[in-house]
Amino acid sequence: MDILRQGFLRKLLFAKNKEQSTTLVCVFLRGGADTLNFVVPYGDDDYYRLRPSIHIAAPKNNKRESSIRLDDFYAFHPKLSPLYPLFEEGRLGIVQAVGSDNTSGSHFEAQDQMEHGSSQHQLLGSGWLGRHLRLHNNEHKKAISAVAMGTTIPESLRGAPNINVIQSLSDLKIHTASGNSQSARDAIAKMYGIQSNILNQHGQDTLGLLQKIENLQKSEYRPENNANYPQNSFGNELREVARLIKGQLGLQVACIDLGGWDTHFFQGQENGLQAGNIDTLAKGLAAFDADLHRYKNSVTTVVMTEFGRRVYENSSMGTDHGRAFTFFALGNKINGGQVLGKWPGLKNDNDEEGPGGLKVQYDYRSLLSEILLDVLNNRQIAKIFPNFRPQKIGLTKR
Numbered sequence: 001m002d003i004l005r006q007g008f009l010r011k012l013l014f015a016k017n018k019e020q021s022t023t024l025v026c027v028f029l030r031g032g033a034d035t036l037n038f039v040v041p042y043g044d045d046d047y048y049r050l051r052p053s054i055h056i057a058a059p060k061n062n063k064r065e066s067s068i069r070l071d072d073f074y075a076f077h078p079k080l081s082p083l084y085p086l087f088e089e090g091r092l093g094i095v096q097a098v099g100s101d102n103t104s105g106s107h108f109e110a111q112d113q114m115e116h117g118s119s120q121h122q123l124l125g126s127g128w129l130g131r132h133l134r135l136h137n138n139e140h141k142k143a144i145s146a147v148a149m150g151t152t153i154p155e156s157l158r159g160a161p162n163i164n165v166i167q168s169l170s171d172l173k174i175h176t177a178s179g180n181s182q183s184a185r186d187a188i189a190k191m192y193g194i195q196s197n198i199l200n201q202h203g204q205d206t207l208g209l210l211q212k213i214e215n216l217q218k219s220e221y222r223p224e225n226n227a228n229y230p231q232n233s234f235g236n237e238l239r240e241v242a243r244l245i246k247g248q249l250g251l252q253v254a255c256i257d258l259g260g261w262d263t264h265f266f267q268g269q270e271n272g273l274q275a276g277n278i279d280t281l282a283k284g285l286a287a288f289d290a291d292l293h294r295y296k297n298s299v300t301t302v303v304m305t306e307f308g309r310r311v312y313e314n315s316s317m318g319t320d321h322g323r324a325f326t327f328f329a330l331g332n333k334i335n336g337g338q339v340l341g342k343w344p345g346l347k348n349d350n351d352e353e354g355p356g357g358l359k360v361q362y363d364y365r366s367l368l369s370e371i372l373l374d375v376l377n378n379r380q381i382a383k384i385f386p387n388f389r390p391q392k393i394g395l396t397k398r
Contacts, residue, residue, distance in 0.1 A: 025253075027257075029281070032321055032325075039096065040067045086330060088337065097342065125159070127155050136380070146252060147165070150167065153165055156255060157253070263319055281303070288301070302327070309321065324344070340395060
């Protein structure tokens with residue numbers, strides 16, 4: 001029996017299935033999302049001047065194709081309507097003009113830097129989430145402490161003690177030559193049933209966790225509170241993360257990617273290419289939040305992208321690579337119901353070295369530091385983001 005293949009059993013051998021963990025879900029919008037059309041600065045006339053073909057209409061008495069008023073300056077894209085009740089509840093927080101010091105305009109370089117939690121010319125061998133999991137109260141000993149939904153390990157999780165890359169809950173299993181996992185469990189029971197010591201307890205914990213996983217896999221999953229996940233990979237992955245959280249397997253971090261945001265051509269407005277992606281994002285997050293209503297005190301979700309877009313539309317009715325973007329966070333420990341951050345204005349395209357765009361007011365690591373400190377209770381920020389001094393922004397509740 002190849003019961004140690006992929007290291008899964010070795011992770012289980014030191015697992016303790018304790019009380020429900022606090023879980024951070026990180027959604028990364030791959031491609032550089034044009035968040036100026038997510039959270040629309042309708043109070044700035046330059047927005048409409050610079051985007052004559054792709055702007056989102058200002059709020060008009062909740063007219064269907066207009067934006068949704070958040071305050072006297074900002075409004076939601078109409079496809080973000082599923083998230084508006086969460087904003088009203090004060091659980092959805094928004095920070096404007098967030099970014100990094102990366103001026104390359106390269107998707108790969110900007111994503112790589114952000115996932116490593118570094119500055120542009122700083123070399124870090126591990127990811128910011130990997131360092132968090134390695135440093136935080138030995139919680140990494142839990143077998144299912146981190147999952148990446150998909151087929152590859154994101155750079156943000158590099159260096160984590162335990163990582164499970166899965167596409168669905170069915171991927172969590174002991175691999176044997178015969179395909180019979182029961183024989184592997186019997187072998188573990190026999191191995192650790194001989195003596196009563198600490199190894200015996202680890203073995204029993206392992207068997208208990210394996211049984212819990214198998215029970216989850218066998219049972220039909222029914223989302224709670226009429227949660228309706230979108231029928232696509234993003235919805236399915238959020239659904240699987242919800243199952244893991246409810247299964248109380250010790251999940252601390254989950255990473256999910258949503259691609260398709262590189263909108264150089266025919267971006268669209270209230271409908272079109274980007275609107276379809278926004279619709280998927282909003283419906284997925286709203287369903288995830290509803291499904292996990294019983295766990296809302298222990299789950300926080302953040303949404304980020306590698307960079308924003310230029311403030312003006314291009315000749316192909318799209319937008320090119322820019323700088324700052326809008327950061328989203330959802331959860332009971334988030335200081336939501338408002339758009340935080342100083343608006344840098346759109347008078348100029350804020351041309352700097354490299355691509356222009358919305359000027360960066362807040363380093364992305366400041367937001368992540370607040371989440372780590374105030375939500376996940378990790379006080380070793382200086383080790384997670386070395387040589388960086390966070391700026392207090394007020395995204396989280398103390």
